[in-house]
Amino acid sequence: MNYSSLLIAIVILFGGAYLLGRNRARALASAGGSLHSLPTHYGALMALWTGLPAVLLLLLWSILQGPVVDALLVKQLPAAIQQGTDIEIQLALSKVHNLAQGAGLAADASLQPAVEHLLALEQRNRVLHMGGALVIALLGLGLSWRRLRPSLRARTEVERIVSVLLFTSSGIAVLTTFGILASVLYEAWAFFQKVNVFEFLFGTTWSPQVALREDQSGSSGSFGAVPLFTGTLLISLIAMSIAVPVGLMSAIYLSEYATPTVRKYAKPALEVLAGIPTVVYGFFAVLTVAPMVRDIGVSMGLDVSSESALAAGLVMGIMIIPFVSSLSDDVINAVPQSLRDGSYGLGATRSETVRQVIIPAALPGIVGAVMLAVSRAIGETMIVAMAAGLAANLTANPLDSVTTVTVQIVTLLVGDQEFDSPKTLAAFALGLVLFLVTLTLNFIALKVVQKYREQYD
Template identity: 55%
Template sequence: MQSTTLIVVLLALSAAGFYMGRRKAFQVSGNDIRTLNSLPSYYGYYTAMWCGIPALIVFSLWSMLDGRAIMAMATSSIADSGVSAQEMSLVYSEVLRFVSGSTIGEPQPHIVEAVARYRELQDTSNAALIVIVLSIAIAGTAFALGKIRRDQRVRNSVEAGVMVFLIACSTIAIFTTIGIVLSVLFESIRFFQKVSFTDFIFGLEWSPQTAIRSDQVGSTGAFGAIPLFAGTLLISFIAMVVAAPIGLMSAIYLAEYASARLRSYAKPLLEILAGIPTVVYGFFAALVVAPFFRNTGGLIGLDVSSESALAAGLVMGIMVIPFISSLSDDVITAVPQALRDGALGLGATQSETIRRVVIPAALPGIVGGMLLAVSRAIGETMIVVMAAGLSANLTANPLEAVTTVTVQIVTLLVGDQEFDSAKTLAAFALGLMLFLSTLVLNVIALHVVRKYREQYE
């Protein structure tokens, strides 16, 4: 609460700095802004940046570090009395619990003392933070105002500041990705300490139940990932068999044959498919499509299980149609009319023009759309949870129930789980494998697309 107020005050100070800087610029220019190096507002931004940014940096560093420093100081007497590091962390958490008041019961006297000291130090720290941050803000403003001259090149400084900000934003995105990958990686390493890597990669049996108590029977656990990846591939394959032709053909119709009016209605309608929540697709697959397949199969003497890869793959294919059709439609429309005219002018029919000129020219974009659809299909969970089942069959028969990597991750982590058993950690290993396989897929696709581009552009 207090930090929110401080940030609001800082923003207000920066806004004030903006106006002061701009007014100062008007003053030094003698009311003729053409004599200034930059527009007056740049002087304003310059002052505002000097006011806000150093203060904010100090503020965030302080907030990050003060908790630990205060804790160390508050418990220094306990630490000096020769307590081991492990016990110290217990003391830390106990002190924190009492400070936030979330514990009932009488604390031990040395904890009480530490708590009191902690509260006292925290008050001092907060007061110091306010004083320091505000004085840095004011000092920054004064410094910037003092530097404002006619020939001061503030535009360059402001542009550089903006660039640093943009770099920081992209860095956050990159480091988040790296962080997620690393956390998955470390948990997977823990998993591979319990289950051997080759068993996981090449194992043909998936049965992740492990014994919780030592006297439990029959749950030794088998962590062979092949059935899961086979199931994922089977369902994604069925989905792409459904979606790729339908999506591409509808894109060609929309882009090349449909009238502008029809296109303006049909394209948004098609894109609505992408807006349907996958859980809705899921129960559609489980309650309508799968029973339909089972009954139809029964009529012609086929043994179709009530949860089948075919049902899940079909519905998933319908789900990814808009990804393919919408993106392909965009890239086909982007092919220059000059190319079509060239082919038509040579006496090519419309379909020859499309097949031999338009589609090859649009191919990189079409491949991109297909890959987006594939990665959607591989990562899709809800439909498969509901319609494909949980049994890890290693089969290529689309009429049987299969399970996928994502479904198993869900079932491994749903409910109360202990986070050090192989069963739970297996989810991380599966996630890592899934991530790696999508990555490889993307790299291959990028390579193919780039090769194609080099050839033709």
């Protein structure tokens, strides 16, 4: 028996329970009992009682089985390994798992008891786990069948269960935030056990690759993230210096100057830019923009890296234009018409009205929009992963190659990894910084925009 047939069995039980409950309720009703709720409510109640606990058990089991199995396995490992470090135990465990799956590793006699134990455990686990789910489903079916009588407040109960389900769904967003925070915090904590926090935050040399060669003197690698922060800032700055003026002026032109026809076509056309996947922008940057930037630079006698921050920043700026323009457009449209009338009534030109009345009035909203855009630029990954370099140069020269936080996260985590190496953990420490910075920016920006909207509502 495998998972899919188990799921099918549960679905059949679920549907069967519904029909059973509904028909029983109908029978009760025609036998003269006055039902509290509609027959379908009784059906739904039985179905929920049958399906929910079983699915919950399956979920819990699949979450918990890994750690539990490992805990049981450790006891079967040779005593020498059991007394070793955590890493050694982890290594041995993963070897055991691989051996049990029949991977072509050299058999290790000392691990054999553990492997056999694992195989036996898995066998038992499967039976218990699937059997348990079926038993619980049948139990739910039986219990609810016994409870079913006309006076049962089926609708109220169903509604209570459904509202719990609805609540749980909305809680997933919160769980996600905590999940992200917990995962980056946990791994980052492990990282900071190996590398000093201050060295990470204020060190100016980033060369995680050294950590691979353990026999050499510099085996700990250097994890000074300052070049990554400055690189991220440099590229974001270039991007914002394109996106903010162009995006803002486009929004102003489209909302204050353009005829309805122009607005009708130009606005969605600009928004198409926002729908293009970032990987496409990245390819565009590598294929077209970077060579162009270099050619122009070289023709002016400048020394331009082929992975210049300028090229990546330019393309990122283009990507963010529609983001800034549509956010600013909302904000500008929220400025009451009466303020425009007041200004025009005094004989102001359009540009005077825009510059001296509309922009000051919309300023909090625009600041919020720009902050959201900055957060987006900082977190953008694909464009920089493709068009920016890997070398952690500490420079403010936009023609040089710089690397960013996101590029390093990708580089450190893509490919095979040992999970405990500082190199891998460093990615999570960077992730923590990235998450905290963008979360703070978003939080403040959203608050500012919300306050701004309330002001004119």
